[in-house]
Amino acid sequence: MGGLITSSIARKVAMALSGLFLVFFLLQHFTINFTSLFSAEVFNEISHFMGRNPVVQFVLQPVLIFGVVFHFIMGFILELKNRSARSVKYAKYDGGANASWMSRNMILSGLVILAFLGLHFYDFWVPEIAYKYINHLPEDATRYYGELAHKFESPVRTLLYVISFVFLGLHLWHGFASSFQSVGFNNKFSVAATKFAKAFSIVIPLGFIIVAVFHFFNH
């Protein structure tokens, strides 16, 4: 079983499973954010539930953070190992002749997403933790929509979010469909699964962009 932890295939499967977990989280996050386009009350209600439910706060949130950290660290480890597998580079290398830009630049799109997560945590997670656990401010189930809308008053922040979501889409374009192959799923259903993954990688980031741009123009 030792090889199951250290082998190239085990690491590949671990990357795929953590990626699939994050894809599921993205869908859930997007669904909540999307409600803010239609109803401040519904958005506040769901956000308040997520912010106060002990299972979400003390079980799901740590699992999510672990999933994010694991995905990034494993990604960096694999990138370093892969770079060392070709110590002398080609004088001429036509990577675009046989592989998509997205598949060849997962580390780049991943780094942009990592930088975005820093901004996103600074914008929402840090103030939320300070509100609840440092400043011990009273519960206010109506504050979430206002906080969201306020963040997107800044054109710079809105632009940074839009750019980050574009890179998220590029990352998902290869990563989501690729995860099926990594876990050994390649059969007559693969074409449909890949189409679904490609559609997801467009629709979800585009939806996040719509939410950001909507609140920018709506303030």
Next chain:
Amino acid sequence: MNLTLKIWRQQDATATGKIVDYRVTGIEGDMSFLEMLDVLNEQLIHKGEEPVVFDHDCREGICGMCSLQINGEPHGPDRGVTTCQLHMRKFKDGDTIYIEPFRAKAFPVVKDLMVDRSAFDRIQHAGGYVSVNTSGNTIDANAIPINKDDADDAFAAATCIGCGACVAACKNASAMLFTSAKVSQYALLPQGQVEATDRVLAMVNQMDEEGFGNCTNTGACEIECPKGISLENIARMNREYLKASAKG
């Protein structure tokens, strides 16, 4: 046609190599790429210079010996062919062509364009075989009924000639397409079931020990493979590996 060649020259495995420019003349479109190099070498010998070392054997596209990275692609710009089956009609008079050895830490350069691909042999030795009792009562393989789809897939996997283009094309220098083809050709057949668990664990372990990179599913290997080995084999190897690991 007359061409400018930018060729990797390296005296031996320990020397530092570099790209050297050559001018080759009198090349016909019907010549193969290796014949073009033969012409270059004749011209170099006439000038008293050292000819370029490159691998070749059958020159019929079946042995997997030729191994050149041509203009940034293994076996050049054509699809489904080895370097020996690439013809000069794919190029134009006056073209500049980069010619380099397949690059991977696990494929060290021996000299110029020749690399040592014995890492593939060691992966094969680790488990790419079936143990058959040849004491006189061997069962004819054709006597065992096999599903036609499985037989076809096993045959397709077995057409891998081990040229190393998959490693050369992969941005990570991964050998998963080669290893998975060798795992698959046995995993699909009843004769391969007895040693299936040990085989995949040993071959993947050897692949990792050789220093190949990790597969990130770019698909470059499948596109550049002269025999069209499918990515389905890598998914199958992943399944076989997980199944074998679970068995312990």
